[in-house]
Amino acid sequence: DTGVSQDPRHKITKRGQNVTFRCDPISEHNRLYWYRQTLGQGPEFLTYFQNEAQLEKSRLLSDRFSAERPKGSFSTLEIQRTEQGDSAMYLCASSLVIGVSNKETQYFGPGTRLLVL
Amino acid sequence: GQQVMQIPQYQHVQEGEDFTTYCNSSTTLSNIQWYKQRPGGHPVFLIQLVKSGEVKKQKRLTFQFGEAKKNSSLHITATQTTDVGTYFCAGLGAGSYQLTFGKGTKLSVIP
Numbered sequence: 001d002t003g004v005s006q007d008p009r010h011k012i013t014k015r016g017q018n019v020t021f022r023c024d025p026i027s028e029h030n031r032l033y034w035y036r037q038t039l040g041q042g043p044e045f046l047t048y049f050q051n052e053a054q055l056e057k058s059r060l061l062s063d064r065f066s067a068e069r070p071k072g073s074f075s076t077l078e079i080q081r082t083e084q085g086d087s088a089m090y091l092c093a094s095s096l097v098i099g100v101s102n103k104e105t106q107y108f109g110p111g112t113r114l115l116v117l
Numbered sequence: 118g119q120q121v122m123q124i125p126q127y128q129h130v131q132e133g134e135d136f137t138t139y140c141n142s143s144t145t146l147s148n149i150q151w152y153k154q155r156p157g158g159h160p161v162f163l164i165q166l167v168k169s170g171e172v173k174k175q176k177r178l179t180f181q182f183g184e185a186k187k188n189s190s191l192h193i194t195a196t197q198t199t200d201v202g203t204y205f206c207a208g209l210g211a212g213s214y215q216l217t218f219g220k221g222t223k224l225s226v227i228p
Contacts, residue, residue: 031214033216040220041220041221042121042123042205042207042219042220042221043160043205043207043218045215045216045217048214048215050214055214056213056214056215058215059118091159091160103148103165103167104165104209105162105165106150106162106216107162108159108160108161108162109159110158110159111159
């Protein structure tokens, strides 16, 4: 399977614990995005990487959230001191954009569903 | 900040009927994209519109981008049970990498 993969697919944790999710984008894709989706809502942008550089972060991304893409390939999203309000589906997407272009297709992974008890 | 509103939130149609969902942005968009998410699944890219007034077709699906690049629509002709899912529009603002999604329209098709 050459699509975007995410691990784990499901995570149940207790409030106050730290969790880390991993995203493996499509090979050679230079852009990687993290989104959060709650029931009945569309995905909400969290952050974006161009290769290994984190270029944009949403105001939704509190200090408890941190994301990395150390070698410009896979990415991790860590949530520290989880709260019940963090319960959601965390989606990763990747794309390949060459040069300056406003055309882009984002391919989403299956998501990691987080439940904070 | 940029807001993208989508209506209706839900739509129930008889199989064979047409379906339309509408998307409006609070700001002018660089492009607009449409995604479909099946129950329990993840968003799947359908199409991207870039030009003012652009119309694109994919079989029974017709996508339009408004002249002012602030609104868009998706029309499905003669719905089938395979069309079931939630359809999201997502707008990209000028100079931004942040895709803003609408809340989606959940389509149910009654056989």
